[in-house]
Amino acid sequence: QTLVIYETSTSELEIIRDISRTFPSHIFFQQRHGPGQRSLYNVLKAYSVYDRDVGYVQGMGFIAGLLLLYMSEEDAFWLIVALLKGAVHAPMEGLYQVIELLWRFLLSMSKQLKLPLET
Template sequence: MGVSGAQAQMDQNPGYYQHLLQGEHDDRLEEAIRTDMNRTFPDNVKFRKSADPCLQKTLYNVLLAYGRHNQGVGYCQGMNFVAGYLILATQSEEEAFWLLDALVGRILPAVGGQGRSAWVSSLVRAADYYSPAMLGLKTDQEVLGELVRTKLPAVAALMDGHGVLWPLVVSRWFICLFVDILPVETVLRIWDCLFNEGSKIIFRVALTLIKQHQAFILEGTSVVDICERFKAITRGSFVTECHTFMQKIFSEPGSLSMATISRLRASCRARLLAQG
C-alpha cells in the first residue's frame, strides 16, 4: 500500500470506494463481471459459493467499483485474477480496490498521462493497457519479442521460422501478471518487486523463463509443439523454488534498463499503430 501509492490515494479520497459501489447500474459491465465469477480460482475454497464468507461477492464489488471508477476500461478478462490475488493478500475489499487502481493505472505500462495530475494520469494510462484494443498489452508482447531477438537470438529465429507470434505464447503471462501461470509463492514475490520497482520486472521474469529453458524450447518442431513447450516451462521445480527463482530474474536477463524498455515500447507502439 505504501510503495505503490495506494495508501496515499485511499487517504486522500475517503468514502470514494463506497460511493462507487452505490453508483448507477450498468447492465453490460455487471454482466461481464458476473460471467467470470465462477471462472476465478475455481479450486480455491474461499471463492466457492459454499464458502462463508464467499470471496466472489468481494471480488464482484472490487471489479464493479473499478469499472465505474474507470469507465474507459470498464472490465477486462484477466483483471478478475489480479483483483482476486489482491483480495487474498490484503483481506480488505477497499485496499484491494486501491491496489488495483495503482497497479493498472500507474505501475503497468502505458503511453500518455504525462504532465497530468496523478489521478487523471491513472485513468489515461489504464485505458491504454486494458482497453478493448489492448494496445499497451500488445506493445509489451512486441517488446519482449525484441528483447528475445537481442538476448536469445536462437529462440527468436525458431519463432520466426515457424511463424509463432508472441501473443500465442505469452499473452496470459502479461495480462494476468503470472497469476494462475506460476505458483502462488512465486507470483507474490514477483508482485513485491512489481509494486516496488515497476513494470520491467515482467520482462525480467519472462526472459528468465525463456533463457532457463532455451534448449527445451529450441527442440520445438511445430507451432503447436512450441506453444506447449511455453506452457511447460511455467511448471516444475525451477518456478517452485521461489527464492532461487527471484535471484535468477535479477541475474539471468543481464542488463535491462528502463530507458531501453521505454525506447522499445515507443518503437513497437508506433509500428503497431502504423499496422492499424
C-alpha cells in the same frame, strides 16, 4: 463501496458471469454468492465504474482475486487502480508488464495457493 451501490456499470453481467470462473477451486471463491465472490464482484464493479474508459475486461478477476486473498476490498481496488493507471492505453506496454509480473508471482505462489498453473 459507494461506487458499487449507487453507480451502474455496463459490464455488470459480464462481471457476474466471470466471477464463478475466477479461481473456482480456491476455497475463498468456491461458494456461490459467498464472501469471496461478493468481494470480487465489489472490486471489479467499482473499478469498471471508476475507470469507464477501461471498464471491465476478462482476466481482471484473477488480478483482483489474488489481491483479495491478501488485503481488503478497498486496498485491492486502489492497488488495481495504481497497477492499471496508464497501462491499458496504446501501446499497452504497461499492461503487458503488469501481466508478466503477476504471472511470475502466481507461479511462485501457485503451490501455496493451490493453483494448477504451468509455465
